[in-house]
Every structure is written in C-alpha cells, then in structure tokens.
Amino acid sequence: MTDDDFLDVLRAAAAEFDPVPAGVVRDASAALALRTLDAELAELLESDAVVRGDDGPLLLAFESERVTVNLEISGDVVRGLVTGAEGEAVVETPRSRRSVPILDGWFTVTDVPSGLVRVRLTALDGTPVVTQWARS
Amino acid sequence: MDIPAAVAAAARGDQSAWHALVRQFSGLLWSIARAYRLSDADAADAVQCTWIKLVEHLDRIAEPERLAGWLATTARHECLQLIRRSGRLPEPTEIVDDSPDPAPALDHDLLVGERNAALWRVFEGLPDRCRRLLRVLMASPPPAYAEVAEALDMPVGSVGPIRQRCLNQLKKLVRGDELLEERS
Numbered sequence: 001m002t003d004d005d006f007l008d009v010l011r012a013a014a015a016e017f018d019p020v021p022a023g024v025v026r027d028a029s030a031a032l033a034l035r036t037l038d039a040e041l042a043e044l045l046e047s048d049a050v051v052r053g054d055d056g057p058l059l060l061a062f063e064s065e066r067v068t069v070n071l072e073i074s075g076d077v078v079r080g081l082v083t084g085a086e087g088e089a090v091v092e093t094p095r096s097r098r099s100v101p102i103l104d105g106w107f108t109v110t111d112v113p114s115g116l117v118r119v120r121l122t123a124l125d126g127t128p129v130v131t132q133w134a135r136s
Numbered sequence: 137m138d139i140p141a142a143v144a145a146a147a148r149g150d151q152s153a154w155h156a157l158v159r160q161f162s163g164l165l166w167s168i169a170r171a172y173r174l175s176d177a178d179a180a181d182a183v184q185c186t187w188i189k190l191v192e193h194l195d196r197i198a199e200p201e202r203l204a205g206w207l208a209t210t211a212r213h214e215c216l217q218l219i220r221r222s223g224r225l226p227e228p229t230e231i232v233d234d235s236p237d238p239a240p241a242l243d244h245d246l247l248v249g250e251r252n253a254a255l256w257r258v259f260e261g262l263p264d265r266c267r268r269l270l271r272v273l274m275a276s277p278p279p280a281y282a283e284v285a286e287a288l289d290m291p292v293g294s295v296g297p298i299r300q301r302c303l304n305q306l307k308k309l310v311r312g313d314e315l316l317e318e319r320s
Contacts, residue, residue, distance in 0.1 A: 003303050007273055010259065010306075013252040014274040020166040024180050028162060031187040032146060032154040035194065094188060116185055133188055135217055 027094075034094060039130040040064045040123070062131040066123035073136045078109045078117060085121035085129060092118050112136060140200035147194035158187070160277070161204060165211050167275035168287045171268040172215040178222075182214040189214075204279065208286035258309050266302035273299060 001009075042064035057074040067084040078091055088099045089107040093115055100107045102121075116133040123129050137160055145153035165186055169179035189210050190197075197206060259267065272284050285292035 003300060006303055006307065007270075007278075007299075009252075009255070010270065011274045011276055011278070013256045013259070014167070014271070015276060016252055017256045018166075018170055020162045021176070021180065024166060024183050025158060025162050027180070027184045028158040028187045029151075029155055031184065031191050032149070032151060034188055035149065035191050094184065115181060116188055133185075133192055135185070 031094070036120075036130045039120070039128040040066060042067055042069055042121075042129055042131040044132045044134055058136065060134050062119075064129050066125065066127055067121055067129045069119055069121065069131055071117075071119070071131075071134070073112075073117070076110060076112050076114070078112050078119075078136065080107045080119060081105055082107070082121060085123050087122050090120040092120060139203050143194065143197055143200040143203060157190075157203075161207050163276040164204065164272075164279050164283065164287075165207060167272050167279075168208060168211040169215055171271035171287070172212075172219060173264075173268075174215060174218060178218045182211060182218055185214045186211045204283045205286045208279070208283045212287050212289060255310060259306060262302070262306060262309070266298075266305055269295070269298055270302055270306070 042062035045061040045063055057072045060071040060073070062069040062071070067082060069085075070081045072079045072081075080089060080091075082089065082102060082105055086102060089102050089109075090097060090099045091107075091109040091112060092098075093113050096113060098109050098112070100109050114136055117136045118133045119131045121129045121131075137156060139157075139160075142153040142156050146157060162183070165183045166179065169182045172182075174182055186207060190207065197203060199206075259270065262270070268288060269284070272279065272287050279287075281292050281295040284290075284295050290298075
C-alpha cells in the first residue's frame with residue numbers, strides 16, 4: 001500500500017470518527033450575514049492588542065479615520081472609551097447585539113458571551129463605524 | 137472551483153458562492169482545529185472565528201487564489217489563541233527522530249470495515265507531532281502541502297519527509313496492535 005493509499009484510508013477514518021459537525025457548517029454558512037457594508041473600519045492596533053496581566057482585563061485599542069475606541073474586557077463586561085463618536089455603541093458578538101448609550105465618551109455592557117466581539121459606532125459626522133472583531 | 141471568483145461573489149453578498157467556499161474549506165479548518173487537539177466546543181469556536189475573519193476581509197484578500205493558505209494561517213492563529221487562553225502549550229512540530237525504515241506491507245484486509253475504528257484509536261495515540269501533521273493531511277478534500285505548512289507553521293519542504301516518517305510510524309503501530317493482528 002502506498003503512502004497516498006494509506007492516507008486515503010486515514011481520511012475515510014477521519015470522516016467516520018471525527019467529521020465536521022453539521023452545526024459548524026451551518027454557523028459558517030450564516031457568517032456571511034455578519035458582513036458590514038458602508039461602515040468605516042476601525043482597525044485593531046496590534047501593539048496594544050494583547051495587554052493582559054495574568055488576571056487583568058484585556059485592553060484593546062482600535063482606530064479609524066474618524067474614531068478611536070479603547071476596550072477593556074473583564075470576563076463578560078466590556079467597557080469602552082470612544083472619541084469621535086456619539087449616541088449609542090452597539091456591542092456585537094456573532095450571536096448577540098446590545099445597544100448602550102455613550103456617556104461622556106464611556107459605555108459599559110455586561111453579560112457579553114466570550115468569543116469574538118466588535119463595536120459599532122456612529123461618528124460625529126454620521127458615518128457608521130465598526131471595529132474589527134477581537135477575541136474577548 | 138474558481139476560488140477568486142467565489143471570493144469576489146461572496147464579497148458582493150452572494151450566499152451561494154459563500155456556501156461553496158464553506159463546503160470547500162470546512163474540512164480543512166476542522167482538521168486544523170483537531171490537529172491542535174481542541175475540544176468540540178473550542179474547535180467549533182476556532183473554525184467559526186476563522187470564517188468570521190474571512191467575512192471581515194472578503195474585499196481585502198490580497199491573493200484570493202491563495203485563500204486556502206490564508207484560511208489555514210488564520211485558523212492556526214485562532215487555535216493558538218484558544219490554547220494560550222486555556223494555559224495549554226502546544227508541542228512544536230518537529231522532525232521525527234525515527235530511522236526511515238522501508239514501509240512494511242500493510243494487509244489490505246486490516247483496513248476495511250470496523251477495523252477503521254481500531255486504526256483511528258492507534259492514530260489518536262501517535263506522538264503529538266505526527267498526529268498533528270497527519271490530522272491536517274486527512275482533511276477532505278486533501279489540502280496542498282503549502283496549506284499544511286501554513287496550518288502548522290512549518291517549512292513546506294519538510295511536509296513530505298515528515299509525512300513519510302509519520303505514516304511509517306503509524307504502520308508499525310498498526311501492525312503491532314494485537315487487536316488488529318488477530319483480525320488480519
């Protein structure tokens with residue numbers, strides 16, 4: 001038996017004993033709906049991305065042309081400080097969405113499920129802005 | 137499948153093009169997550185995050201013809217992030233210190249039917265470095281070596297030689313497995 005044949009046997013075994021779960025494919029198919037159109041992207045500033053002590057909060061900084069966002073994530077609490085935006089902040093995960101008012105530049109959302117999170121904002125001139133996804 | 141065309145269509149919101157990409161690469165992404173020994177929940181999380189990152193980057197993929205490599209790299213980052221968060225350290229993918237024996241003949245009867253279960257059990261017991269490489273190579277449809285290299289952050293030139301050594305090691309273990317011997 002050649003190595004290629006043996007690998008084909010292994011591939012068949014993987015398909016039998018460790019197949020891609022149907023739910024994983026379903027979630028992947030649904031992910032296109034998370035596409036954002038016409039929103040300015042606030043990019044994660046890599047140098048500030050992974051500032052986390054052993055048990056300290058995760059600190060993330062995002063920046064777009066119009067807006068800056070600093071997130072402080074402790075467990076299921078996301079606290080944000082924004083400049084260049086006003087009104088409401090919408091904290092999104094792949095499965096949830098919460099709107100909270102921005103007060104003096106700050107907003108706080110609780111009960112945010114762990115995983116990916118991003119924030120939608122409205123810049124002072126009305127331009128919609130969305131941060132990149134970051135892992136909480 | 138015309139990957140660049142599917143990427144362009146998906147970027148315009150074409151759900152069927154997106155489905156085609158999901159069908160094409162879900163096997164690769166799942167295999168990568170399993171190669172890093174992620175649990176069901178973490179593997180699902182890593183794969184979903186990889187797809188969401190692709191959605192975010194759909195109109196900014198520099199080389200859409202190399203999408204599989206981009207996905208493999210992104211999946212590796214997602215897996216390593218989850219592993220770091222759980223405090224578990226992955227073992228590096230290394231050259232197997234194993235004399236390159238000629239491949240022993242493997243009884244074909246050994247590999248049919250319920251014997252796949254025994255083969256799978258032996259495979260799961262392989263040293264991490266071999267198990268990891270072979271698990272990615274088992275993806276369906278079969279990935280190119282370049283994608284495997286991206287998934288495991290190893291030189292593309294070493295995929296073939298390590299693959300050979302790891303398959304030889306597995307063949308030896310399969311032959312040495314009493315359960316399999318009885319049936320062969």
